[in-house]
Amino acid sequence: MGWLVMPGRSSAANKAEILALRHEVAVLRRQVGRPRMSWADRAVLFTLARHLPPALRRHRLVTPGTLLAWHRRLVRWKWRQPPARHGRPPLSEEIVALIQRLTTENSTWGYVRIQGELRRLGHRVAAATIRRIRRRSGLPPAPQRASRKTWYTFLRRQAHTFLACDFMHVDTVLLKRLYAFFVMEIKTRRAHVLGVTAHPSGEWVAQLARNLPMDQGDRAGGFRFLIRDRDSKFTAAFDAVFAGNNTEVIPTPPQSPRSNAFAERWIRTVRAECTDRLLITGERHLRAVLAEYTEHYNAGRAHRSLELWAPDDEPNVIPLPTAAIRRRRVLGGLLNEYDGAPGQSPRSP
Template identity: 25%
Template sequence: MSKHRVVVLKIIAGQLTVTAAACEYGLSRQYLHVLLARYRKEGLDGLEPHSRAPLTSPQTTTTRVRDRVIELRQQLTSNGLDAGPVTIAWHLREEGLRAPSTSTIRRILHTAGLVTPEPRKRPRSSYLRFEAARPNETWQSDFTHWPLADDTDVEILNWLDDHSRKLLSCTVHHPVTGDDVVTTFLTCIDTHGPPASTLTDNGRVYTARHGGGRNAFEYTLAALSIVQKNGSPNHPQTQGKIERFHQTLKRWLAARPRARTAAELQTQLDEFREHYNTRRPHRALDGRTPADTYAASPKAAPTGTPDTDRTHYRLRYDHVAADGKISFRRAGRMHHLGIGTTHRGKRVIILADEHSTTVISLNTGEIIATNTIDPSKSYWRNNEREPGRWPDSLS
């Protein structure tokens, strides 16, 4: 029999007063009166120790939240989206619900049988991770293959900001060419500003260094004073972020009807890019989205040359026409840049600011023309040449 029962029964039987019982059993008089009150209300069972747990706990996961965790897991997984605890917690908060800890969400998923056990993985702490300190410090690029509905193989070219994981560009090609790399890169710069460096593999669309020369992309980087970095051959871990990104992209595409055309696939990629940047919290970003992370810090920029100190560039990749000119639209009006027929067919990059254009050959990296912007004229002559008729203009 418990001590509480013994002491109460002795008091009830008149064998001990409350004061004597308190001295003999080491209990306070106030506590003995509490025990006596419990006995009168509940009998001997009321003398057993009561739980000290609060009647309600604000930390307890409600049934509504628990059910929503399971629903989100199933919904996100079926859509080919990330469905880990961090992502589920983000969606709960977006819906105005109190999100439990990620460990609690993980337990809910395990209890519901929604987690497939996997072999023990190498601990994350064992990896040497690199992450750019600021947005635009490094852009990673790579492409991956994807089949259309008729099994036509196409390639998806991506540009990813290393610091924020923001997907800057995601475009479909058949196949990816060096011209595509330059064009998409310059489009990204027009939208987001130039990066300080790029990181790619050693594919021919990115570098011709192993052939002893430069390709169009390398000349573009040199013209803009952007540092080029390439991973070691046979070491894809260097581009680990974009390799993992490709897995995320393909999982999302696989959860949707196969696109019949490249245009349909591009529509899917545009939808994916918006979701990936704004609706997918990233575990490596402390649960923030890539878009929020990209906007949270000042951007890095190329350094070193006066050209890259200009406030804003419009960049364009083009070819010199057979008549030695390049068509250039500005403020809704078409103009023509004089280059020279000796440069006909050359691939060029055009750098335009508010006052002038600079045309750089992507075969040699040299400036072959500069043109003063004059909105009142349709033809802007090449300032690198003396005025007058040149022999090549007669051909």
């Protein structure tokens, strides 16, 4: 639009504007050493320079310094070579992830200890490299990590020594209240329903406590603590049974159900998946229902706290996919379990 206006102006105005622009260029040249022009700027200047007088056009396209710079750039492009790598090759992402995993899972392991574990796994990594990776990942040294213990980590380490017990009640069709006594292993989430009755007493609960080692088998001697509430049915005889097995009984504070959260959560799960969806007729019926559901809970139900494994599953065994899936009905079809049909060959990956 500016170029269209220029033909209508007088020659004196154009000459005055040219003088003003020349003076502005001279001022800018004193302040800017070498301006950087884009390809669009160069195209505009090239187009306008064709209409300049020969004496001025001769020095507008390119300067000797620019021509020499272009030649040096061509020489560099001709003899350009990929940069040579110096030193050891970088570690793979798998080794870096393994170092981070060993660091986070073992709070007392230092650089040399992790280096030795990696060597036993078939990876030779220098201790300085391990230290550099841990610093880059924001992982502090072993003394600082060992001092930063959290309650979550502490409880997970002690979970294999804890038991939790409680009562759950169920109302029958005729509005008769029944009580079921159960014990849970906190580490494995394995549940044991020990008895069902309409009139629980201290002697009945103590006798069930004596029967617990038979249900646990070889695991009975590995528990050091039992969490229970302050129900009057837990008498001194009940505590003496566990004291004889070197298990200390820990009563929860009054009116604190969260202190026995694992047992309370199991009661909620049983109600939501089983008893609230059935009509219980009596003690025998409830005993059979809880026995079947407990078997499903321990062997056929995925648990979020166990990385979607069941308590009786073997985490080190990876099942292969099968061509056919078999369904097993639990509690008359109230729940379902799925596994591979026997005799079927695994599918190709």
